[in-house]
Amino acid sequence: MTGGPEPISAVAREELERELAELRTEREAVAATLRDGGGDEVGDRADQADELQRADDLDRLDADIQQIEGRLREASVAPAPPSDAVGVGSSVTVRFEDGTESTVQIGELANALDATLVTADSPLGRALLGHGAGDTVTYETPEGRTSAVVVSLG
Known part of the structure; x- marks a missing residue:
């Protein structure tokens, strides 16, 4: 934030x-x-x-x-989300360690109806904030530490 x-x-x-x-x-x-x-x-x-x-x-x-x-x-x-770094409101395509890619929206509030929403205070959301395309982020999951690559910001 x-x-x-x-x-x-x-x-x-x-x-x-x-x-x-x-x-x-x-x-x-x-x-x-x-x-x-x-x-x-x-x-x-x-x-x-x-x-x-x-x-x-x-x-x-x-x-x-x-x-x-x-x-x-x-x-x-509020200004528009940054286009060169992940911020609240950004749409981000991420590649996970298993090779799968997912496009997520960084949001402020959790919403069970929106499966693409990642809150800014979640482990992945916190890790992504401030990073740009090509950056690798590391974060904690229930299964342990993992990483993902920021593929693009949309």
């Missing part, structure tokens, strides 16, 4: 927007259950504790919404 605004893939953007919509819906539901604070103290301590819990839930949802909105804003002003 560069420390500046990082681009995100279209798949990651869609995932963040979906999560944001779900959080907003959940927030509306929780907010609708809170009393308006009119001073009527008609409930027992369990009701008051439940009210406090919902208020805490609302605060957590607001923080999550702000974080995602900020990430989407940041991604919208």
Whole structure:
């Protein structure tokens, strides 16, 4: 990661927007259950504790919404992925030790629906960041240390 605004893939953007919509819906539901604070103290301590819990839930949802909105804003002003070195948002063709090649997208968020996505904080993603075509990278797998060659950046 560069420390500046990082681009995100279209798949990651869609995932963040979906999560944001779900959080907003959940927030509306929780907010609708809170009393308006009119001073009527008609409930027992369990009701008051439940009210406090919902208020805490609302605060957590607001923080999550702000974080995602900020990430989407940041991604919208991020420069394009570098074309000469692997970065977040790059599409990379890699040749593994067994000779197989695979084209992967370096992303920020894991997505089970996108088998070509490699997160930047995964062992392979971390190894690839900053490298260019022709470079050999080494990384850890559950089976041990392995390497791959960056064939091209797309």
